[in-house]
Amino acid sequence: MTEVVFDVNDVFYAYPGCKPALDDVSFKISQGERVAILGANASGKSTLLHLLDGLYFANRGQVAAFDTVLTEDSVETPPFSREFRQKVGFLFQNSDAQLFCPTVAEELAFGPLQLRLSEADVERRVSDTLRLFGIEHLRDRSPQTLSGGEKKRVALASIITCSPKVILLDEPSAGLDPRTQQWLTEFLSVLHKSGVTLICTSHDLSFVAEVFDRVLIISEEHKLLYDGPTKEALHDLNLLLSANLIHSHEHFHEGKIHVHPHLHEAWHEHEHGERRKV
Secondary structure: OOEEEEEEEEEEEEEEOOOOEEEEEEEEEEEOEEEEEEEEEOHHHHHHHHOOOOOOOOOOEEEOOOOEEEOOOOOOOOOHHHHHHEEEEEEEOOHHHHOOOOHHHHHHHHHHHHHHHHHHHHHHHHHHHHHHHHHHHHHOHHHHOOOOOHHHHHHHHHHHHHEEEEEEEEOOOOOOOOOHHHHHHHHHHHHHHHHHHHEEEOOOHHHHHHOOEEEEEOOOOOOEEEEEHHHHHOOOOHHHHHHHOOOOOEEEEEEEEEHHHHHHEEEEEEEOOOOEEO
C-alpha cells in the first residue's frame, strides 16, 4: 500500500487582518507522486506550500504529514521534528533566502550536521552531491558570488544532502536561463525515478507539463478548483481561463503555450509594402 505523505483536510488560512488565503482546501498526496500547484497571483498556492512544510499552520482544518498533524508543537518536538525536517526539503523561489553559509561546501554540510551525522558521513555526502550536481569547482566559493542558475543548483544540492523523501519547490523554474531550466527538468525526473515525491508551485505551464503528472489548481476565490491529471487540466481551456492561468488568446498544444494575437494587433502586408493594422 502506498504511503500517504500529506493529508490536507478542510484547511482554512488567513494572514492576520486579511481575507482568506485558502478556504476549505482538501486533498491527499502519496509517496512518489509529482504534483504541481497552480493558481493566479495571490491565489494562495505558495501559502499552501508553506503549510505543507510546517512553516505556517492552518487556522481551521488540519495538515497531516506522515500520519502526524502539523502543529507548532509537533514540528518543534523530537523525534518527529527531526524526522520531518530530514524527510521534507523546501526549495525557496529566491535562492538567497536559503543560502547563508560562507562557502558552498559549508552550505551543503549544514543540513547533515543538523541531523547529527558523523563528520565522515557529512563529508561523503557533500563530496558526492557536489559531483552529482557538477559543481565541484564551486566548493570554496561564497554562494553570494554565484550566478542565479548556480545558486539554484547549490540550494537544491543543500536539500539533497539530507536525502529527503519529499521536496517542495516554490516556482523552481522562475528566472532560469534555458540551459539551467533544462537541467532542472531532467534532474527532477531523475529524483522522481529514485522515489522522491515532488510538489511544486509554478506559473510555467510548459515546465509543469514536462515534469508533473498531477495538478492542483487553486481558484482566485482561494478554493481547490481542480485536482487531477496534468494533461487533462492543461487542455481544458475553460478551466485555465477560469483560474486566470491563461488569457483568451492562448492555448496549450504539444507541451507548449501558444499565443494568438489580438485581432486589432494583427498586421497585413499590402502589395505596395505598406503595413496596416486591422
